[in-house]
Amino acid sequence: GAVVSQHPSWVICKSGTSVKIECRSLDFQATTMFWYRQFPKQSLMLMATSNEGSKATYEQGVEKDKFLINHASLTLSTLTVTSAHPEDSSFYICSASGRTMNTEAFFGQGTRLTVV
Amino acid sequence: QKEVEQDPGPLSVPEGAIVSLNCTYSNSAFQYFMWYRQYSRKGPELLMYTYSSGNKEDGRFTAQVDKSSKYISLFIRDSQPSDSATYLCAMTNSGTYKYIFGTGTRLKVLA
Numbered sequence: 001g002a003v004v005s006q007h008p009s010w011v012i013c014k015s016g017t018s019v020k021i022e023c024r025s026l027d028f029q030a031t032t033m034f035w036y037r038q039f040p041k042q043s044l045m046l047m048a049t050s051n052e053g054s055k056a057t058y059e060q061g062v063e064k065d066k067f068l069i070n071h072a073s074l075t076l077s078t079l080t081v082t083s084a085h086p087e088d089s090s091f092y093i094c095s096a097s098g099r100t101m102n103t104e105a106f107f108g109q110g111t112r113l114t115v116v
Numbered sequence: 117q118k119e120v121e122q123d124p125g126p127l128s129v130p131e132g133a134i135v136s137l138n139c140t141y142s143n144s145a146f147q148y149f150m151w152y153r154q155y156s157r158k159g160p161e162l163l164m165y166t167y168s169s170g171n172k173e174d175g176r177f178t179a180q181v182d183k184s185s186k187y188i189s190l191f192i193r194d195s196q197p198s199d200s201a202t203y204l205c206a207m208t209n210s211g212t213y214k215y216i217f218g219t220g221t222r223l224k225v226l227a
Contacts (some may be wrong), residue, residue: 006159034215041124043204043219044160073213075176107152107159 006108122218
């Protein structure tokens with residue numbers, strides 16, 4: 001399968017600071033990238049969908065000013081958690097899909113964010 | 117009612133057993149069905165990808181889709197301790213990448 005790399009794999013930050021998470025497609029052009037959030041023992045909840053070169057589409061209840069998503073190239077999307085609070089602590093996972101992949105999407109390894 | 121229902125488990129089986137994991141769904145528009153395996157603190161890994169109804173086999177894994185019953189299954193034959201993980205079903209409409217996930221079933225294969 002295609003490879004999606006996510007960085008960092010874990011990060012600890014202080015409350016009030018911002019954290020950027022990168023998601024890269026290594027061997028294909030990702031026309032669409034998705035950002036999910038997963039709390040312990042719960043399923044993945046889609047936060048937003050981004051298409052290269054356009055603004056992200058956020059799911060209901062997700063604050064677009066807090067979770068900034070940029071998809072400036074066909075191989076890179078970033079999620080920035082602004083003014084992080086302890087309740088933002090979670091496992092964030094990206095996935096990516098390309099033009100020739102039908103509806104298949106491949107996931108990064110996830111980023112565990114802990115806000116202290 | 118959730119769009120996708122999946123028993124969270126945990127499901128414990130002895131090594132070598134046949135494992136059956138299932139999901140039910142309510143949206144008849146779903147056309148693509150996936151099974152992912154997720155180890156603790158890792159991202160999901162695609163195991164099986166099925167379009168519409170029918171069976172698909174890959175090694176020890178078999179995926180079944182019954183659209184008439186809105187029911188999908190993943191069978192694991194000759195289960196191994198390394199199969200211990202959370203298994204997530206996911207599905208989507210034709211032409212969209214927006215997946216709807218089940219809650220995941222935690223599987224433990226005991227040596």
